[in-house]
Amino acid sequence: MSQPDYVFCPYCGVQLEPHTILHQVRPGCPxxxxxxxxNPKVAVVGQIEQDGRILLVRRGINPGKGLWAMPGGYMDAGELPEDALRRELSEEVGLEVSISELVQIYPLVSRSPVSQGIVLVYRASPLVPDAPLIAQDDVEEAHWFTPATLPVDLAFASTRELLDRWVARQNTKVS
Ligand SMILES: [Zn+2]
Structure with a gap:
């Protein structure tokens, strides 16, 4: 089961039954x-870059507790993805960012091997250069890394993939 499921109707308390609606079997109230x-969840992640360095955070919660990842989180209802990313960056590391582009879309793999939605990865940079990082909320540490100092204990396969591509791009810039 990819998500917690309703057993009873949240409106009238009657036990739900399988109904075929819009080409799929779904729990329905008789x-x-x-x-x-x-409905799929939407998460946003920031590939935050500054002067050949990239921002990573050590996660304080599962999945990936104690491991390094790019900062981000779930979109709230009523937000656009860019708003959600700016809010998450402010909440997690106290940083205001300017978002430049959508880099990648990944399936959202969390506690379940079945994708529960999508992860939107945006490239961004600090609004104020060298603004201090304040690790807070569900983040234990936040640091800027160069390609040479990147940590090896990464939270997600997607973090590795994004960092590999970022490093390759840095090397191209230098040569
Ligand atoms: Zn009902």
């Missing part, structure tokens, strides 16, 4: 017609 759609 009394009020409520249908439980497994």
């Amino acid at each position: 009394r009020c017609g409520f249908v439980h759609f497994h």
Whole structure:
């Protein structure tokens, strides 16, 4: 099961039954017609760059507790992805950022091997150069890394892939 599932209708408390709705079997309420759609989650991640360095955070929560990843989090209802990323950066490391472009879209793999949604990765940079980093919220540490000082204990396969490509791009710039 990729997500916690409703057993009872959240509106009228009747036990849900499998209904085939819009080409899939979904839990539905026989009394009020409520249908439980497994809507995908959206997470945003920042590839934050400054002067040949990249920002990584050591995660204080699972998945990947104690390991290094790019900062980010889940989008809230009512937000656009860029707003969510700016909010997460402010909450996690006290940094205001300017977002330049969407870099990549990954499947969201968390506690379940089945993708629960998507991760949008944006390239961004600090609004104020060399602004101090304040690790807080669900982040234990935050540091700038050069290609030579990158940590090896990374939280996600996608972190490795993004860093490999970032390092390759830095090498291209130098030569
Ligand atoms: Zn109902």
